[in-house]
Amino acid sequence: MTLDEFRRSKNLSYKRLSELIGASHATVARRWCLPAEHQDRMIPAADFMERIMTVTDGAVQPNDFYVRRQ
Numbered sequence: 001m002t003l004d005e006f007r008r009s010k011n012l013s014y015k016r017l018s019e020l021i022g023a024s025h026a027t028v029a030r031r032w033c034l035p036a037e038h039q040d041r042m043i044p045a046a047d048f049m050e051r052i053m054t055v056t057d058g059a060v061q062p063n064d065f066y067v068r069r070q
Contacts (some may be wrong), residue, residue: 003033003064004019013026017029032048049062
């Protein structure tokens with residue numbers, strides 16, 4: 001599950017998501033939720049990855065931030 005899928009499933013705004021994860025601003029959370037091909041997309045640092053896994057109860061994993069090639 002992507003972070004954006006989680007956010008939408010819980011009806012969270014980017015601001016609320018950033019508050020739950022402890023990010024400094026909603027823009028940071030929004031960039032984590034962008035599609036993989038978007039130029040402004042960011043992958044969270046390790047400490048935020050841990051927070052994301054905790055907040056999402058494991059529904060979002062580090063691998064979910066990387067494009068799977070087939």
